Amino acid sequence: EPEVTQTPSHQVTQMGQEVILRCVPISNHLYFYWYRQILGQKVEFLVSFYNNEISEKSEIFDDQFSVERPDGSNFTLKIRSTKLEDSAMYFCASSDGTFSNQPQHFGDGTRLSIL
Amino acid sequence: DAKTTQPPSMDCAEGRAANLPCNHSTISGNEYVYWYRQIHSQGPQYIIHGLKNNETNEMASLIITEDRKSSTLILPHATLRDTAVYYCIVRPYNAGNMLTFGGGTRLMVKP
Numbered sequence: 001e002p003e004v005t006q007t008p009s010h011q012v013t014q015m016g017q018e019v020i021l022r023c024v025p026i027s028n029h030l031y032f033y034w035y036r037q038i039l040g041q042k043v044e045f046l047v048s049f050y051n052n053e054i055s056e057k058s059e060i061f062d063d064q065f066s067v068e069r070p071d072g073s074n075f076t077l078k079i080r081s082t083k084l085e086d087s088a089m090y091f092c093a094s095s096d097g098t099f100s101n102q103p104q105h106f107g108d109g110t111r112l113s114i115l
Numbered sequence: 116d117a118k119t120t121q122p123p124s125m126d127c128a129e130g131r132a133a134n135l136p137c138n139h140s141t142i143s144g145n146e147y148v149y150w151y152r153q154i155h156s157q158g159p160q161y162i163i164h165g166l167k168n169n170e171t172n173e174m175a176s177l178i179i180t181e182d183r184k185s186s187t188l189i190l191p192h193a194t195l196r197d198t199a200v201y202y203c204i205v206r207p208y209n210a211g212n213m214l215t216f217g218g219g220t221r222l223m224v225k226p
Contacts, residue, residue: 044216045214056213091159109156
């Protein structure tokens with residue numbers, strides 16, 4: 001069964017450094033998403049992306065965050081200057097549409113630890 | 116968006132059916148009910164979704180009441196690997212993009 005893959009599984013970064021989290025969505029999907037989950041808290045939506053543009057973003061997704069689809073297979077989340085509070089699990093998801101009968105499928109996440 | 120209410124935790128004996136309830140009394144006619152689960156901080160795993168009819172797939176069954184104000188996810192023969200947090204999410208038609216996760220139900224399957 002096709003799946004969303006994320007790399008690395010764990011990333012340790014010094015505060016203030018830039019970090020790039022990578023995702024390979026399911027191959028025929030056109031809509032891509034990032035979510036995060038701080039330890040012990042709920043899964044929170046960050047951003048969605050379609051046709052090389054951000055289609056929706058949450059308040060969490062401020063100017064420190066950016067997303068990109070650099071080629072036909074990868075989807076990346078960049079955090080420019082990491083803060084301690086960016087420590088979380090980051091999940092990528094993809095779907096073949098945005099209508100409510102089209103489910104999003106998630107990867108297993110990248111654990112980001114900011115020191 | 117319609118809010119959902121789920122019990123914070125449930126236990127189930129291995130091999131028995133696990134019935135996970137969800138209340139969504141403010142659901143609108145064009146909103147879908149989705150179920151995901153999360154096993155030990157892995158990514159949320161899609162299970163099943165439905166609008167008004169009962170649905171079944173290889174993982175589970177979804178029973179939606181006639182008034183659509185509540186639903187039940189049924190895992191017919193729970194195994195230890197089904198121990199997870201289960202999320203019931205109501206998603207509007209033309210939902211846009213985000214899924215809104217609540218606290219879910221922590222299901223513990225016991226031997």
